[in-house]
Amino acid sequence: MKNKTKNKLRMYRAVRQVIQKNNSSWSGFEAFENGVTKFVQKVTELEQLTYQKSKALVGAKSQRDKKRAIFADKALIVANALFAYASNIEDEKLKAEVNYSPSTLKYTPNTRFLQMVEGIIAKATELIIEIEPYGVDQAKLDELELAYLEMSEIANLPRQAIVTRKMITANIDELIVEIDNVLKEQLDRLIVSLKANEKDFVFKYEGARTIIDSPATRRKLNLDDVTDEEGNTAFPEDQGDGSPPGDGPINV
Numbered sequence: 713m714k715n716k717t718k719n720k721l722r723m724y725r726a727v728r729q730v731i732q733k734n735n736s737s738w739s740g741f742e743a744f745e746n747g748v749t750k751f752v753q754k755v756t757e758l759e760q761l762t763y764q765k766s767k768a769l770v771g772a773k774s775q776r777d778k779k780r781a782i783f784a785d786k787a788l789i790v791a792n793a794l795f796a797y798a799s800n801i802e803d804e805k806l807k808a809e810v811n812y813s814p815s816t817l818k819y820t821p822n823t824r825f826l827q828m829v830e831g832i833i834a835k836a837t838e839l840i841i842e843i844e845p846y847g848v849d850q851a852k853l854d855e856l857e858l859a860y861l862e863m864s865e866i867a868n869l870p871r872q873a874i875v876t877r878k879m880i881t882a883n884i885d886e887l888i889v890e891i892d893n894v895l896k897e898q899l900d901r902l903i904v905s906l907k908a909n910e911k912d913f914v915f916k917y918e919g920a921r922t923i924i925d926s927p928a929t930r931r932k933l934n935l936d937d938v939t940d941e942e943g944n945t946a947f948p949e950d951q952g953d954g955s956p957p958g959d960g961p962i963n964v
Contacts, residue, residue, distance in 0.1 A: 717762065720888055724755045726920035727895070730913075737913035738906060747898035754891045758884065765880040776866050780825070783859045784817040787829045790836050790856055791817075793846035797839065810835060829860055895921070 731738070731748055738744045791810045798806035810832060820828065836843060836853050900921070907914045 717884060717888070720891075721755075721758060721762065723921065723923045724751075724758070724891060726923045727899075727917065728752060728755055730916045730920045734910075734913040734916065737910040738903075741902070741906070744899065744902045744906075747894055747902060751891065751894045751899060754887060754894065758887050758891065761880055761884050761887065765877050765884065776822075779863055779866055780822070781818060783829070783863045784814070784825075786852075786856050786859050787832055788812065788814055788817055790843075790848050790853065791832050793843045793848040794832065794835055794839065796846050797843050806835070826860070826864060829856070829863075833857055833860060 728751070731751075738748070791812050794810040795807055798804075798810065812828060812832075817825065817828065833853070833856060836848060836856070840848075840850055840853060899917075903914055903917055
C-alpha cells in the first residue's frame with residue numbers, strides 16, 4: 713500500500729505539471745477546466761495527508777522519548793538518595809528495591825519503567841524525612857510525582873498516533889479513488905477533444921498518466937524515458953522526475 717500511494721502521487725504530480733505548463737492548450741474548455749480544478753485540489757489534499765501520516769508517529773515517539781529522558785534523570789536522583797540511605801543503615805532489602813542504573817531507567821519498556829518509578833515514589837514518600845540529608849526533600853519528591861503523572865499521560869501517545877495513522881490511511885485510500893475517478897471519468901474522456909489541435913499537449917498528458925515506479929524493476933522511471941514514435945522525449949528536460957518545482961520526496 714505504501715508503494716502504491718507513492719506511485720500514484722508521482723503520477724498525479726506529473727499530470728498536474730503537464731496540465732499547468734500547458735494552460736493555453738485547454739484554457740476556455742469549461743468542462744476540462746472544472747476537472748482540472750477538482751483534480752489539483754484533491755492532489756494537494758493528498759500531499760497534505762501523506763505528510764501528516766509520515767509525521768504522526770515520529771512526532772509522538774519523539775515527544776515521549778524526550779520527556780522520558782528528563783523523567784528518568786529525576787527518578788534516578790531520588791533512587792540514589794534512597795540507596796545511599798539504605799547503605800548507611802545497612803538495609804540490604806531497601807538497597808535491592810531501589811538499585812537502578814541510569815540505563816535501566818532510560819531503556820526499560822515504558823510500562824515496567826512507570827512501575828519502577830511508582831515504587832521509588834512510594835519508598836521516598838515513606839522515608840522523606842530520613843532522605844532529606846541525602847538531597848531529596850518534599851519539593852523534589854513533588855516534582856518527581858508531577859513528572860510521573862505527565863509521563864503516564866504521554867506514554868500512550870505512539871499508540872494513539874498509530875490509530876491516527878490508520879485513520880489518515882483510510883482517508884488517503886478514499887482520496888485516491890476520488891482522484892482516479894476525476895482522471896478516468898473526466899480529464900481522460902475530455903482530452904480526446906483536444907487531440908486534433910493540441911496533439912503535443914495530449915501526448916505529454918498521456919505519457920504522464922503512465923508513470924509508475926515499479927518495485928519489480930527497482931528502477932525509477934524518469935519523465936524523459938517517455939518518447940514518441942520518432943524518439944522525441946514527451947517532456948522538456950527541466951521536468952526532472954515528474955515532481956513540480958518545490959515538491960520534495962513523499963514518505964508514507
